Amino acid sequence: MTTTTLIPPSKRKLWLAAIKPPMYSVAIIPITVGTAAAFSETKLFDLKIFLTFLLSAILIIAWLNISNDVFDSETGIDKNKAHSIVNLTGNKSLMFWLANLFLALGILGIFLIAWWQQDLTVLGIIFLCCALGYSYQGPPFRLGYQGLGEIICFFTFGPMAISAAYYSQTQQFSLSSLIPGTIIGISTSIILFCSHFHQVEDDMAAGKRSPIVRLGTKLGSQVLTGSTILIFVLTLVFALLGTISLWSLLIFLSFPVAYQLVNHVRQYHDQPEKVSNSKFIAVNLHFLSGILLALGLILPRLL
Ligand SMILES: C/C(=C\COP(=O)(O)OP(=O)(O)O)CCC[C@H](C)CCC[C@H](C)CCCC(C)C
């Protein structure tokens, strides 16, 4: 007879899970794609602005994630989450101020861009993104608890972040940048959507009506399939219409990862331990499809 002993994850693993390094691609991709869209339409590229925006976006995501654990510690939803940064440090107020420091530094970087441009537009858009990010998790709004996170995520990481990155390079807006904005908005919302599948029990207990609590895991897996297909259909349609370059079809090289994601969630949607890694397959899809889309925008200008 064999006995199975459950070994608790090491402290190092818990810290890595709390910091979530792969998740920082949600900062890198919209800034890269927005900058690529600007280059593809205007041939303008300012490295200093690009790097400053990138660093600021990373700092803002650090604020978002640390403050998420701080606010979730107040509702009890994270009581079983060993990799909550608040549970790991046992110091909620230190984490709250660390998060605020990251936010202030991130906004300072965006302020520098506004200063260099003598134009407050980018600062205004990113400030609004942060306010919406706060409304997702912070009191008294906690809109994520009503299942509104994916909508906020779509607009902030999609059209808003990509228009801001576009504007930071060109000081103008572009209607056609809304196409990559929409594609990246969908792939980012897919990450958030996947993060709910394994948390149904804890979410229900804390009164959080996430989309998966509302739809159930099976219907949720079908919505995921539809949204993932939409990424490729939208790119195909707009590339064939000539609104974006045919090179954008490079995004189809990420199709195997999309297939892996959809297949995995359809198979394991109601098995929390197995579906819990779907969030990171979604991160891989978001990163790969985003880089390919950026390449598809830049290449025709370079060749
Ligand atoms: C923190 C987020 C999700 C975690 O949610 P949850 O509490 O369910 O997760 P845990 O189970 O791990 O506790 C992401 C929420 C995203 C939010 C809806 C929108 C944020 C907007 C950003 C501030 C925009 C930044 C743009 C940037 C590229 C400059």
Ligand SMILES: O=C(O)C1=CC(=O)c2ccccc2C1=O
């Ligand atoms: O911890 C998470 O689950 C997420 C963190 C995060 O920053 C993010 C950003 C954009 C979309 C989804 C997510 C997460 O799911």
